Structure formats: C-alpha cells, structure tokens
Amino acid sequence: MAEDEKDKNPEIVGFCCSYCTFKASEMAGSLRMKYPEGIKVIEVPCSSRVDPAFIIKAIVEGADGVFVSGCHPGDCHFIKGNFYTRRKIAALKEMFDAFSMKDKLRLFWVSASEARRFIDKVTTFYNDIKEKNNEREKA
Amino acid sequence: MKGKKLKSGEIENALNQFLKDEQHLVLGFKKGEGGVGHQIFKGSLDHYSLVNPLFGANAALYLRRLFSKGLKVMLMLRPCEIRAYVELHKLTQVEREDIIAVSIDCFGTVSSKEKKDDVPAEADKLTGYFQDKDSMRWACSVCRERRGVVGDAGVRIDKSGNYWMVPYTEKGEDLVSGMEGEFEEVPAEMLIPESAKTDKFQIDMETFNKDFEKCIMCMNCRDMCPVCYCIDCVFNGDEYLPKGDALLNKVFRTGSTQMPRGKDLFHLIRMYHVSQTCVGCGACEEACPQGIPLTKYFKGVSERLQGVFSYMSGRSFDEPIPYVTFLEDELKDAMD
Numbered sequence: 001m002a003e004d005e006k007d008k009n010p011e012i013v014g015f016c017c018s019y020c021t022f023k024a025s026e027m028a029g030s031l032r033m034k035y036p037e038g039i040k041v042i043e044v045p046c047s048s049r050v051d052p053a054f055i056i057k058a059i060v061e062g063a064d065g066v067f068v069s070g071c072h073p074g075d076c077h078f079i080k081g082n083f084y085t086r087r088k089i090a091a092l093k094e095m096f097d098a099f100s101m102k103d104k105l106r107l108f109w110v111s112a113s114e115a116r117r118f119i120d121k122v123t124t125f126y127n128d129i130k131e132k133n134n135e136r137e138k139a
Numbered sequence: 140m141k142g143k144k145l146k147s148g149e150i151e152n153a154l155n156q157f158l159k160d161e162q163h164l165v166l167g168f169k170k171g172e173g174g175v176g177h178q179i180f181k182g183s184l185d186h187y188s189l190v191n192p193l194f195g196a197n198a199a200l201y202l203r204r205l206f207s208k209g210l211k212v213m214l215m216l217r218p219c220e221i222r223a224y225v226e227l228h229k230l231t232q233v234e235r236e237d238i239i240a241v242s243i244d245c246f247g248t249v250s251s252k253e254k255k256d257d258v259p260a261e262a263d264k265l266t267g268y269f270q271d272k273d274s275m276r277w278a279c280s281v282c283r284e285r286r287g288v289v290g291d292a293g294v295r296i297d298k299s300g301n302y303w304m305v306p307y308t309e310k311g312e313d314l315v316s317g318m319e320g321e322f323e324e325v326p327a328e329m330l331i332p333e334s335a336k337t338d339k340f341q342i343d344m345e346t347f348n349k350d351f352e353k354c355i356m357c358m359n360c361r362d363m364c365p366v367c368y369c370i371d372c373v374f375n376g377d378e379y380l381p382k383g384d385a386l387l388n389k390v391f392r393t394g395s396t397q398m399p400r401g402k403d404l405f406h407l408i409r410m411y412h413v414s415q416t417c418v419g420c421g422a423c424e425e426a427c428p429q430g431i432p433l434t435k436y437f438k439g440v441s442e443r444l445q446g447v448f449s450y451m452s453g454r455s456f457d458e459p460i461p462y463v464t465f466l467e468d469e470l471k472d473a474m475d
Contacts, residue, residue: 011392053373053408060404061381062392074467083465090473091444091461095411098443100343106475121475 010064010129012039014122015054017047017082020071023112028119035119036126038064046070048081052092059104065129067122069108082109103132142295142305143320150294150302153318155183157213166198167215170260174251177201189243189294191217192258192265194276195251197422199223199365207237213314214290218242219282219420221290222453223365226416229460232368239310240290244331247275247285250425263300266330278421278434283442286331289453296330308456340439347436348397351406353429356399360423360433361409366416366452374405406433410440415460417441418452 016022047070070082089107169178170188198220221242246265272280287293292311295303306315380401419438448461
C-alpha cells in the first residue's frame with residue numbers, strides 16, 4: 001500500500017462488546033447508515049475481555065487508532081465487566097499520555113439501540129485521526 | 140505509634156532465639172568475602188548483616204509460589220523487597236500465614252555489578268557514604284519508600300543511631316513483645332526521612348525507540364522482575380510477536396522497524412502489566428546486559444498509573460490492586 005493512500009484512509013481497530021456496541025453496529029448496518037470503511041470492528045464477548053495488551057499490539061503494529069466500546073456502566077450483561085474496563089482503559093490512557101500518544105485511544109459507551117450514537121462516535125474519531133495525520137504530513 | 144528501643148545485638152539475639160525451633164527459617168543478608176548477599180539461615184545466624192548496600196536481585200523473587208506448610212519464615216529485608224512480597228501476596232503467589240515480614244530502613248544501594256570495594260556494610264557508616272545521592276543507584280535515589288514502614292514490623296533507626304522495632308500488624312505485635320525492652324512512643328523524626336515526590340514522567344516514542352535500540356530481547360528483565368509472575372507469559376514462545384507475514388505487514392504499515400522484532404511491543408505490554416504492582420526496585424535494570432535505563436520507564440509509568448487510583452504498591456495488605464476492584468461512581472472523564 002502506498003504511503004499517501006494509507007494516510008488518506010487511517011485504519012482504526014475497534015473492540016466492541018457483543019451485547020451492546022456490536023449490536024449497535026449491526027443495527028446501523030440494517031438501517032443503511034454509513035461509517036468510514038477504515039474502521040475494523042472486532043467482536044468481543046465483553047469489553048472487559050480486552051486485555052490492554054491487545055490495544056498496545058494493535059498500535060505498535062500499525063493501527064492509527066484503537067477504540068474500546070461497551071455497554072453503559074451498570075448495563076453490562078455480565079453485571080460488572082465494564083467497570084473493570086473503565087479502570088483498565090483509564091490507566092492505559094494515562095500510560096499513552098506519558099508516551100505522548102493519548103489521541104490514539106478512545107473509550108465509548110454505546111448501547112444496542114444507539115446506532116446513531118455509534119456512527120457519530122466512530123466518525124468523529126476517524127476524522128480527528130485523519131486530521132492529525134494530515135497535519136503531521138504537512139509538518 | 141509505639142515501638143521498642145533495642146539494645147545493640149538485640150536483633151541478632153531475637154533472631155537466634157527464633158531460629159532455635161527446627162521449623163523456623165530467616166531470610167536475610169549474609170556478609171561474605173565477596174560482598175553482601177541473600178541467605179536463608181537455618182539453626183543459627185552466621186555472618187549476619189542487617190543492611191545490604193549492594194543490590195543484585197529483589198528477594199521477593201524467591202518467595203513466588205512459596206507455600207511454607209507449617210514452617211515459619213521470617214523476612215529481614217529492604218522495604219522494596221517487602222513491598223514486592225505484599226504485592227505477591229495480593230496476587231495469591233505467597234501465603235501470608237507463616238511469613239513474618241520485617242522491613243529494615245534502607246540507606247540506598249549501589250549496583251552489585253559495580254564491585255565497589257569501599258562500600259561499608261554497617262548501618263552507621265552508610266549514612267555518610269550515601270550523603271551524595273549520585274553514589275547510589277538511580278532507582279534508589281528516587282525511591283518512593285526507604286523507611287521500614289511496610290510489612291508486619293519494621294526496624295527503624297533514629298537520629299542518634301538507636302535501633303527501634305515497630306510493629307504494624309498483630310503478627311508483628313507478637314514478635315516485638317517477645318523482645319527485650321519496654322514499649323515507648325517512637326520519635327516522629329527518624330534518620331531516613333520520607334521520600335520526596337518526583338516529577339511526572341513524560342516522554343515520546345522517539346526517545347523510547349532510541350533508548351531501547353540496544354535491546355536484544357533476552358527477557359532477563361522479565362525473569363528477574365519480582366512482580367512479573369505469570370508462568371504462562373504471553374511472550375513465552377513467539378506467538379505474540381509479529382513474525383512472517385505479520386512482520387512484513389507491520390513494516391509496510393509503520394515504516395522501518397528495529398530488530399529483534401517486537402521489542403517495543405514487549406516492553407510496552409510489560410510496562411502495562413506490572414504497572415500497579417511495580418515497586419520501582421530497579422531489578423530489571425540490574426539484570427539488563429545492555430544497560431538500558433529500564434527503571435526510568437517502569438518506575439515512571441507505574442507511578443503515573445498508580446496515581447490514577449491513589450494507590451501505592453505494597454503500602455498495605457488491605458488495599459486491593461486497582462485492576463481487580465472498582466467503584467461504581469468514579470472516573471467520569473474516562474470515556475470520550
């Protein structure tokens with residue numbers, strides 16, 4: 001893949017909980033809503049299944065951004081999974097902050113019915129990263 | 140806080156008394172020909188040294204999966220080692236029942252690699268030796284807790300050079316009440332002051348890549364880390380490292396890549412995995428054959444990440460590790 005083509009289309013890996021956010025992404029599909037094709041959604045049983053090592057691996061191996069998304073706090077199918085996620089990702093964000101790459105990671109809460117919110121969130125993330133990449137290209 | 144002022148030689152007496160039982164052991168320091176090192180004493184003390192000015196490995200490493208089954212083990216170690224033991228206990232790697240952990244005021248240490256012959260092994264001479272912070276290891280000069288205030292009991296040294304034994308838990312209470320002397324109020328000001336706060340760690344990936352250029356992925360840092368305890372580490376074998384097609388894929392996505400492959404991945408993931416339990420002892424840097432400044436990264440990152448939850452590794456037995464617990468109402472700004 002040519003360099004400039006890659007920068008035009010950043011690639012974003014998203015870990016989505018299968019009970020909420022993944023259902024929202026499916027609903028967005030059935031409603032014929034569009035989100036950028038650079039977003040690669042990975043289904044996980046619960047957002048707390050995401051070991052921060054997965055995120056670090058994705059970023060080190062070339063993803064432009066990673067997001068983790070699950071049910072709203074309190075709505076977890078497994079009762080308390082996303083509370084752990086929140087702690088883990090908050091700590092990981094602090095670590096990315098220490099390495100000056102905080103903008104590469106985001107955490108969303110999207111429930112199964114919030115297809116529009118899902119589209120909004122991922123599109124904003126995608127556009128932000130694209131803008132950052134273009135800025136870096138110019139500099 | 141109450142404690143006992145000890146006469147000189149009282150600690151050795153008490154330990155010898157403790158060792159009279161067949162089933163009792165002491166893990167402490169032995170002063171030998173080639174320097175001071177860790178030793179498990181059985182029967183009686185021999186060339187015992189209370190303090191150890193050389194740092195080679197963190198003794199909590201030897202306690203992993205130690206289930207004493209009725210034996211009693213007394214640890215007479217540095218605060219960083221006791222803190223690592225406390226963390227390992229929380230991670231269910233050590234059973235606490237039969238272990239008495241005593242932390243001893245630490246003056247700082249020099250690297251055992253340096254082989255300095257003029258380092259004294261007596262507490263009273265060490266204060267002078269470490270007056271200048273540059274003479275000790277970097278990890279020790281920025282240590283978060285050099286006072287013996289962790290574990291079941293602590294050995295403190297006051298400004299006039301007297302030794303104090305201070306209990307912190309019931310087990311420590313038992314130990315101290317068996318020693319000679321009366322319980323008195325412990326002076327607030329001790330020889331070793333509370334550590335100063337260090338600056339927030341901030342770095343970028345360019346510096347990181349430059350610092351780790353020399354890494355050969357021997358994984359000694361992982362093996363010698365007292366709190367990096369998993370038997371099935373994700374980096375055993377090369378399943379987690381980019382190889383074959385995945386390696387080429389990474390090169391095409393991220394540009395020129397340093398070899399051996401995946402060393403940035405290895406260090407960043409390990410940094411996260413030990414973040415809440417890292418005690419900043421610097422055993423990783425000690426084990427590194429390439430002299431990479433690992434402590435700077437691991438200690439810096441772990442201090443920041445522990446700060447998020449106002450946690451300090453090894454401070455107390457009761458605080459759970461932040462990743463295994465939660466509050467429902469917290470971290471409102473974590474989500475975007």
